[in-house]
Amino acid sequence: MIGMEQLVSLCKRRGFIFPSSEIYGGFQSTYDYGPLGTLLKNNIKAAWWRAVVQERFDMEPLDASILMHPRVWEASGHVAVFNDPLVDCKACQGRFRADHVWYVEAVRGDQSASYAIDAGEPDEAEAKAREKYQIGKRFEVRLQPMLVDAAEGTPHICPNCGATDSFTEPRAFNMMFRTEVGAVAGSIAYLRPETAQGIFVNYDNVLTTMRRKLPFGIAQVGKAFRNEIVTGNFTFRTREFEQMEIEYFCWPEDGARLHQEWIDARLGWYQRYGISADNLDLYEHPDAKRSHYSTRTVDIMYRFPMGFSELEGIANRTDFDLTQHGEYSGHTLDYFETKTERRVVPHVIEPSAGVDRAVLAFLTEAYEEEQLTNQKGQADNRTVLRFHPALAPVKAAVMPLARNRQELVDAAMDLAGQLKPHFTTQYDDTGSIGRLYRRQDEIGTLYCITVDHQTVDDDGQVTIRDRDTMEQIRLPREEVLGWLQERITT
Numbered sequence: 001m002i003g004m005e006q007l008v009s010l011c012k013r014r015g016f017i018f019p020s021s022e023i024y025g026g027f028q029s030t031y032d033y034g035p036l037g038t039l040l041k042n043n044i045k046a047a048w049w050r051a052v053v054q055e056r057f058d059m060e061p062l063d064a065s066i067l068m069h070p071r072v073w074e075a076s077g078h079v080a081v082f083n084d085p086l087v088d089c090k091a092c093q094g095r096f097r098a099d100h101v102w103y104v105e106a107v108r109g110d111q112s113a114s115y116a117i118d119a120g121e122p123d124e125a126e127a128k129a130r131e132k133y134q135i136g137k138r139f140e141v142r143l144q145p146m147l148v149d150a151a152e153g154t155p156h157i158c159p160n161c162g163a164t165d166s167f168t169e170p171r172a173f174n175m176m177f178r179t180e181v182g183a184v185a186g187s188i189a190y191l192r193p194e195t196a197q198g199i200f201v202n203y204d205n206v207l208t209t210m211r212r213k214l215p216f217g218i219a220q221v222g223k224a225f226r227n228e229i230v231t232g233n234f235t236f237r238t239r240e241f242e243q244m245e246i247e248y249f250c251w252p253e254d255g256a257r258l259h260q261e262w263i264d265a266r267l268g269w270y271q272r273y274g275i276s277a278d279n280l281d282l283y284e285h286p287d288a289k290r291s292h293y294s295t296r297t298v299d300i301m302y303r304f305p306m307g308f309s310e311l312e313g314i315a316n317r318t319d320f321d322l323t324q325h326g327e328y329s330g331h332t333l334d335y336f337e338t339k340t341e342r343r344v345v346p347h348v349i350e351p352s353a354g355v356d357r358a359v360l361a362f363l364t365e366a367y368e369e370e371q372l373t374n375q376k377g378q379a380d381n382r383t384v385l386r387f388h389p390a391l392a393p394v395k396a397a398v399m400p401l402a403r404n405r406q407e408l409v410d411a412a413m414d415l416a417g418q419l420k421p422h423f424t425t426q427y428d429d430t431g432s433i434g435r436l437y438r439r440q441d442e443i444g445t446l447y448c449i450t451v452d453h454q455t456v457d458d459d460g461q462v463t464i465r466d467r468d469t470m471e472q473i474r475l476p477r478e479e480v481l482g483w484l485q486e487r488i489t490t
């Protein structure tokens with residue numbers, strides 16, 4: 001499996017993800033999606049839209065604005081409680097999320113040593129501690145939360161400098177970015193910390209204009225902003241990120257069942273696009289960790305390079321959101337069924353996924369290094385990104401066998417031009433065929449199509465090479481489009 005450093009380096013080298021403002025030295029864990037990253041991300045979002053809206057009868061799309069009425073964030077609870085507890089180390093000025101600091105004990109028989117580590121999840125904490133403190137495999141690692149929900153007497157050790165009892169008291173830190181709107185000072189607005197609220201405030205608009213009945217859902221993709229105290233693990237936790245969110249409105253008595261159905265559907269979606277079941281897990285939030293209004297919250301976890309971590313959260317939020325917005329706006333957001341004369345505030349199931357985390361997961365999953373033997377019998381390595389056909393950023397690459405023969409270049413350009421309206425297709429003549437194949441494998445291109453002397457001099461056939469099997473077939477060039485269309489599934 002790919003390590004985080006390898007992944008970061010591949011993303012940079014092959015044009016998937018760059019550090020933002022790089023020529024200025026980068027900026028605070030912000031990232032830009034390069035040409036291939038943009039294509040991959042768009043394909044992931046398209047696959048999501050397809051599954052959650054296009055293929056269903058009960059879903060509507062929405063695209064709400066990032067800036068909203070400030071009262072929205074009072075109603076949602078974000079102004080009052082969207083806080084992470086923050087602590088500083090007085091010795092080294094390191095800053096940590098209090099719920100991300102772990103006390104670590106490495107134990108083997110009667111040998112033991114203790115350390116501290118900062119990490120979001122236990123899996124990650126163990127992996128990080130083993131690496132940082134060179135804890136051997138034979139040692140068992142025991143973790144305890146150090147500052148939040150800590151057992152009495154847990155020592156306080158700074159994960160950065162090792163000082164003891166050097167933390168400040170945890171203090172609340174609101175994670176919303178504030179900004180001013182218009183020319184008049186003091187007109188505060190927030191950059192949305194989640195896309196969900198744009199859906200709730202449009203619940204009634206969508207219900208009435210689309211003539212919907214319960215149950216139905218609204219889906220939205222968009223940027224969200226959180227002033228995270230600690231960012232990290234590449235694009236896993238950043239301050240600007242993108243979400244794919246669904247609010248599914250239903251009768252209260254159907255909530256538990258539909259919640260489970262959405263968990264199954266979302267798990268199925270990741271598998272449909274190539275994530276293996278072994279690398280997925282579910283985490284049930286215990287009562288203490290769940291918001292007071294949620295009756296059940298389940299996270300879909302993925303085995304990222306730093307360990308199992310949250311990919312998507314799926315919560316049963318009951319009637320909390322619509323009740324709150326009803327009260328704060330004065331606009332009743334209940335639902336009336338004429339036939340039964342029944343009036344309810346609908347319950348809401350919320351599957352909320354991170355686009356950037358999905359990109360990271362699909363990249364991690366697709367990465368493979370293969371040991372091959374070349375024609376001379378020598379060992380040869382190949383790096384390949386085995387993306388699902390729908391997600392692969394580039395579907396086909398067309399290349400002339402020799403770029404110094406104009407007819408080959410023209411024929412290859414002509415074929416690429418025919419494919420371009422249908423799929424993302426690259427034309428490439430910047431190296432030997434062997435090298436071009438490897439380059440395309442490394443970005444996950446499904447098919448390489450080579451135009452050679454025979455194509456123009458003789459039979460009009462081209463060679464198509466399959467990314468996964470590396471098998472090659474010959475096909476008349478006018479059949480290439482149809483052949484690809486049959487194989488590039490959505």
Ligand code: ATP
Pocket residue numbers: 120194226228235236237238239240241242243310311312313352353354355356357
């Ligand atoms: P975490 O516990 O990792 O901070 P969360 O539980 O606060 O995440 P939610 O509020 O449930 O996250 O947001 C839904 C989804 O949005 C997450 O599952 C994740 O995929 C994505 N997400 C949340 N915060 C970030 C972030 N800072 N960077 C990238 N993606 C994020």
